[in-house]
Amino acid sequence: MTAQMIDGKMVAQKIHEETAKETRLLREKYNLQPGLAVVLIGEDTASQIYVNMKGKLSKELGFFSDKIVLDKDVAMREVLHIVEKLNKDPRIHGILVQSPPPPQIDEEKVIEAIDYRKDVDCFNAINVGKMLIGKTDGFYPCTPYGVIKLLEYYNINPSGKHAVIIGRSNIVGKPLMALLVQKAMGADATVTVCHSRTVDMKHYTTQADILIAAIGKPEFVKADMVKSGAVVIDVGINRVKDDSSKTGYRLVGDVAFEEVSKKASFITPVPGGVGPMTIAMLMQNTIKACKLQNGIK
Amino acid sequence: MTAQMIDGKMVAQKIHEETAKETRLLREKYNLQPGLAVVLIGEDTASQIYVNMKGKLSKELGFFSDKIVLDKDVAMREVLHIVEKLNKDPRIHGILVQSPPPPQIDEEKVIEAIDYRKDVDCFNAINVGKMLIGKTDGFYPCTPYGVIKLLEYYNINPSGKHAVIIGRSNIVGKPLMALLVQKAMGADATVTVCHSRTVDMKHYTTQADILIAAIGKPEFVKADMVKSGAVVIDVGINRVKDDSSKTGYRLVGDVAFEEVSKKASFITPVPGGVGPMTIAMLMQNTIKACKLQNGIK
Numbered sequence: 001m002t003a004q005m006i007d008g009k010m011v012a013q014k015i016h017e018e019t020a021k022e023t024r025l026l027r028e029k030y031n032l033q034p035g036l037a038v039v040l041i042g043e044d045t046a047s048q049i050y051v052n053m054k055g056k057l058s059k060e061l062g063f064f065s066d067k068i069v070l071d072k073d074v075a076m077r078e079v080l081h082i083v084e085k086l087n088k089d090p091r092i093h094g095i096l097v098q099s100p101p102p103p104q105i106d107e108e109k110v111i112e113a114i115d116y117r118k119d120v121d122c123f124n125a126i127n128v129g130k131m132l133i134g135k136t137d138g139f140y141p142c143t144p145y146g147v148i149k150l151l152e153y154y155n156i157n158p159s160g161k162h163a164v165i166i167g168r169s170n171i172v173g174k175p176l177m178a179l180l181v182q183k184a185m186g187a188d189a190t191v192t193v194c195h196s197r198t199v200d201m202k203h204y205t206t207q208a209d210i211l212i213a214a215i216g217k218p219e220f221v222k223a224d225m226v227k228s229g230a231v232v233i234d235v236g237i238n239r240v241k242d243d244s245s246k247t248g249y250r251l252v253g254d255v256a257f258e259e260v261s262k263k264a265s266f267i268t269p270v271p272g273g274v275g276p277m278t279i280a281m282l283m284q285n286t287i288k289a290c291k292l293q294n295g296i297k
Numbered sequence: 298m299t300a301q302m303i304d305g306k307m308v309a310q311k312i313h314e315e316t317a318k319e320t321r322l323l324r325e326k327y328n329l330q331p332g333l334a335v336v337l338i339g340e341d342t343a344s345q346i347y348v349n350m351k352g353k354l355s356k357e358l359g360f361f362s363d364k365i366v367l368d369k370d371v372a373m374r375e376v377l378h379i380v381e382k383l384n385k386d387p388r389i390h391g392i393l394v395q396s397p398p399p400p401q402i403d404e405e406k407v408i409e410a411i412d413y414r415k416d417v418d419c420f421n422a423i424n425v426g427k428m429l430i431g432k433t434d435g436f437y438p439c440t441p442y443g444v445i446k447l448l449e450y451y452n453i454n455p456s457g458k459h460a461v462i463i464g465r466s467n468i469v470g471k472p473l474m475a476l477l478v479q480k481a482m483g484a485d486a487t488v489t490v491c492h493s494r495t496v497d498m499k500h501y502t503t504q505a506d507i508l509i510a511a512i513g514k515p516e517f518v519k520a521d522m523v524k525s526g527a528v529v530i531d532v533g534i535n536r537v538k539d540d541s542s543k544t545g546y547r548l549v550g551d552v553a554f555e556e557v558s559k560k561a562s563f564i565t566p567v568p569g570g571v572g573p574m575t576i577a578m579l580m581q582n583t584i585k586a587c588k589l590q591n592g593i594k
Contacts, residue, residue: 125435129426132475133467138422160496168478170430177474178429181465181490190501192489193478199457204487 003232003264004154008146011153012276016061019283023062026290034290035064035092036120036283039082041101042072051098054279061283064091072102079105080113087115093293094120094286117293120285122175132178137292139285144175146277147212147233148186154266156210156231158189164208166221166254168195172214172235201225213254223259232264235274300529300561301451305443308450309573313358316580320359323587331587332361332389333417333580336379338402339369344395351393351576358580361388369399376402377410384412390590391417391583414590417582419472429475434589436582441472443574444509444530445483451563453507453528455486461505463518463551465492469511469532498522510551520556529561532571 026032036058040051051067058065068082079097086095095118097110111119116126122141130138140148151158163180167173173193180189194204195215205211205225213221214235226232236254253270261267268274291297323329333355337348348364355362365379376394383392392415394407408416413423419438427435437445448455460477464470470490477486491501492512502508502522510518511532523529533551550567558564565571588594 125424125426125430125432126422127426128429129422129424132425132429132471133422135422160494168480174429174475174478177478177488177490178471181471181474181492183465183492183494188492188494190489190491190495191474192487193474194487195478195480195485197457197480197485198487 003261003267005261006150006154006233006266006268006273008150008268008273008276011150012146012280014153015149015277015280015284016057019280019287020061022287026287026296027062030294030296032290032294032296033062033064033091034094034286035066035089036094036286037066037068037086037089037092037096039068039070039079039086039095039097041070041074041079041098041105044100047098047100054096054282057279058283058286063283063286066092074102074105076105076109079110083110083113087113087118092118093289094118094282096121096282118289120282120289122285128170128175128178131175134182134184139288140179140281141171141175142278142281142285143172143235143274144179145281145285146274147176147235148179149281150233150268150274150277151210151231152186156266158187158210161189161209162192162207163189163210163212164192164194164204165212165214166194166201166205167212167214167216167235168193169214176212176214215254217254218252219254219256221255221260223256223263226260226263228263229265230263231266232260232268233274234268234270237270237275300558300564302558303447303451303530303563303565303570305447305565305570305573308447309443309577311450312446312574312577312581313354316577316584317358319584323584323593324359327591327593329587329591329593330359330361330388331391331583332363332386333391333583334363334365334383334386334389334393336365336367336376336383336392336394338367338371338376338395338398341397344397348395351579354576355580355583360580360583363389371399371402373402373406376407380407380410384410384415389415390586391415391579393418393579415586417579417586419582425467425472425475428472431479431481436585437476437578438468438472439575439578439582440469440532440571441476442578442582443571444473444532445476446578447530447565447571447574448507448528449483453563455484455507458486458506459489459504460486460507460509461489461491461501462509462511463491463498463502464509464511464513464532465490466511473509473511512551514551515549516551516553518552518557520553520560523557523560525560526562527560528563529557529565530571531565531567534567534572 116124122139127138210231212233218238234253234255242250408420413421419436424435509530515535531550531552539547
């Protein structure tokens with residue numbers, strides 16, 4: 001058996017088209033334009049690439065896009081001042097601060113300073129709490145939300161299934177647990193969360209109907225850890241040394257793709273699986289923010 | 298084998314003593330008195346009993362205690378006005394609104410109106426979010442927090458153990474999942490959450506090293522659902538008809554105590570198990586609120 005590939009790039013593209021369409025509708029019907037502000041501090045190359053990607057895409061989708069680049073030596077109070085201005089700016093519905101900021105910047109304080117109604121990353125405790133409680137008027141973190149959308153697209157209904165999550169990070173594992181356990185459409189799974197302290201990981205992973213790896217260890221999930229016919233979602237993105245590549249490295253997930261794809265029913269590749277969904281859900285969150293801030297259902 | 302009884306009444310008493318001691322210290326060292334306000338709307342007998350119990354205990358522990366009784370026909374704006382006054386009252390560190398309120402009162406809105414720093418029930422999304430993120434400067438819901446304290450008292454360390462929770466309510470199941478999965482002392486469990494949509498419940502419960510029942514079904518957990526030697530925590534309180542009792546009913550938990558106690562290593566009785574811990578943790582939360590609001594570590 002060979003698993004069906006879950007094509008995150010394709011699904012993300014479909015969601016982008018949906019986002020562009022909703023943006024046009026907001027414009028025509030309400031004369032509104034979703035606005036996303038991205039704050040970049042310092043010159044970290046990877047951060048610059050991400051920020052430029054987000055800026056470019058949001059323009060393509062029809063958003064108002066604001067990119068604020070700050071010197072790496074910028075003072076904390078200056079960052080807070082800028083966040084405050086963005087909070088008040090009616091053109092801006094979503095605010096991102098690109099991680100990681102330089103050491104003089106207290107990232108947690110900056111996140112807390114972002115108006116929770118513009119917290120499209122879902123880092124603010126209010127939005128995290130709303131998600132766990134099951135309220136739908138906040139935001140979901142983009143990567144876990146992307147996983148939920150991938151399952152939905154491929155008609156994989158988690159209801160009554162055993163979803164096993166490897167990893168308990170605040171950006172992936174814990175929110176996925178919160179989302180999948182809800183009494184709701186696209187959820188209703190029996191959920192198990194494994195992590196570094198789990199004894200006998202295989203005992204749990206081999207029970208999974210839906211196995212989600214988000215532990216940040218290259219090719220951690222081997223075929224013998226997977227039940228035959230399981231849906232395997234790989235959230236990991238790891239660089240491993242590869243002399244045959246001109247960059248000197250290649251990207252692998254948390255799943256040993258080759259061997260696991262022979263056993264699973266569905267599998268996400270890395271890259272091109274969960275990765276492209278993150279930015280797609282960010283843009284969807286910005287649309288939602290725009291609607292919420294303008295009282296549109 | 299017969300399980301050791303987990304004596305929640307005794308542990309709650311120990312915690313009350315600790316609370317009274319901390320209260321004396323706050324008085325002597327900082328001239329502070331923890332203050333708890335309980336708002337009761339209408340004449341529901343059970344609610345009155347709870348409110349009186351909380352008022353009486355908080356006085357015994359040395360707290361400033363404020364009980365506000367409102368007519369069952371009180372208007373929503375009047376309730377919000379009272380909450381606003383309590384939010385501003387420096388004598389009050391914790392605010393409770395006794396459930397369930399009469400139909401004209403939007404309970405969710407009332408809860409949202411309570412200053413999150415005085416939300417000692419941990420109903421506010423901010424405190425729920427802080428709990429899931431793993432921040433320790435909020436509050437934990439009283440019943441799940443009581444379960445954690447019971448385990449701690451009996452030296453049952455969840456680290457690396459498989460904790461299986463039956464039930465996904467916002468006041469017990471989900472917060473317990475959030476607390477037990479944290480990378481922290483008294484947590485670090487591999488956590489599974491089962492619920493009404495779970496297929497083959499027994500498959501999960503028989504794997505549990507720590508089994509927590511919070512599903513609200515009388516004696517739902519039978520001996521054949523429990524692994525030999527498991528720790529069994531019963532959060533349920535159900536009334537069942539009993540003609541031999543002069544009240545016409547008796548209280549039972551979600552666990553078939555008789556048969557399960559022969560198989561478990563530890564078990565909580567109902568009543569006298571988890572029940573008494575809820576109010577103990579409420580008082581502890583009020584102490585914490587008093588400290589936080591006054592910048593005391």
